Amino acid sequence: MFTKTQKVIKNIEDDIRGMIDLEQPKNKLKVIVVLPAYNAEKTLRQTVNDIPVNFVDEIILVDDGSCDKTTELAEQLGLIVVRHEKNQGYGANQKTCYETALNRGADIVVMLHPDYQYDPKLIPYFIDFIANDCFDVMLGSRIRSRKEALAGGMPRYKYFFNRLLTIFENMVSGLNLSEWHTGMRAYKRKVLENINFIENSDDFLFDSQILFQIVEKGFRVGEIPVPVRYFPEASSINFWRSLRYGLGTVLVALKFLTKKIKNGK
Numbered sequence: 134m135f136t137k138t139q140k141v142i143k144n145i146e147d148d149i150r151g152m153i154d155l156e157q158p159k160n161k162l163k164v165i166v167v168l169p170a171y172n173a174e175k176t177l178r179q180t181v182n183d184i185p186v187n188f189v190d191e192i193i194l195v196d197d198g199s200c201d202k203t204t205e206l207a208e209q210l211g212l213i214v215v216r217h218e219k220n221q222g223y224g225a226n227q228k229t230c231y232e233t234a235l236n237r238g239a240d241i242v243v244m245l246h247p248d249y250q251y252d253p254k255l256i257p258y259f260i261d262f263i264a265n266d267c268f269d270v271m272l273g274s275r276i277r278s279r280k281e282a283l284a285g286g287m288p289r290y291k292y293f294f295n296r297l298l299t300i301f302e303n304m305v306s307g308l309n310l311s312e313w314h315t316g317m318r319a320y321k322r323k324v325l326e327n328i329n330f331i332e333n334s335d336d337f338l339f340d341s342q343i344l345f346q347i348v349e350k351g352f353r354v355g356e357i358p359v360p361v362r363y364f365p366e367a368s369s370i371n372f373w374r375s376l377r378y379g380l381g382t383v384l385v386a387l388k389f390l391t392k393k394i395k396n397g398k
Contacts, residue, residue, distance in 0.1 A: 162240035167230035183253040224339030246316035259319035268355035273317035285361025
């Protein structure tokens with residue numbers, strides 16, 4: 134299924150492995166992976182099987198009112214499961230993920246979409262950069278090059294809007310990220326404790342809002358490349374929802390910019 138991206142994945146892993154040595158976990162910090170899930174039954178087992186368990190203390194899955202057997206499978210796999218009886222939205226799912234992880238004593242929280250679009254085997258690199266105090270937040274960027282992104286199956290319109298929005302958000306925030314819209318992230322505990330993520334959207338705008346909150350607080354944001362894997366079983370929002378998300382993201386960025394100008398920064 135993923136033959137088009139296998140070589141890309143290996144190249145990315147080799148590039149990062151040359152930067153840091155990950156033979157054994159180098160920290161005593163408690164690491165919790167959170168999986169914000171909605172109808173993830175078809176891809177959940179693959180995702181969990183690829184998580185490097187010797188680097189992770191707990192895996193929490195929050196099922197946002199799925200219609201399939203996501204909850205049942207998660208329990209079979211031995212995950213800590215929290216279920217929303219009704220679908221509340223992607224942002225609301227993440228809120229429950231982070232609150233649950235913090236309540237369980239997480240020092241580092243890794244957020245990973247359970248749709249297998251992102252490679253769980255790269256989790257140790259996210260952890261290492263935070264554990265060694267290089268960054269407070271780590272993002273997995275799918276935009277190492279246009280060729281790789283499109284070869285991995287990313288629709289052209291998604292690539293186009295991703296690049297435009299990221300350029301605009303970089304200009305507004307002062308960062309120089311290659312992607313703002315990734316579903317693989319890691320946070321130091323103090324980050325989640327010091328931003329009010331609960332006030333954010335219950336929908337997809339949550340991802341942009343939390344990053345602007347992080348920028349506002351002055352936390353350090355790093356990123357590493359992750360391969361792109363689009364396939365029929367993976368979750369994805371359609372064109373019109375993507376367009377609505379894009380417009381909402383622009384408004385979030387302008388709100389941040391207005392506040393920044395008002396405060397004279």
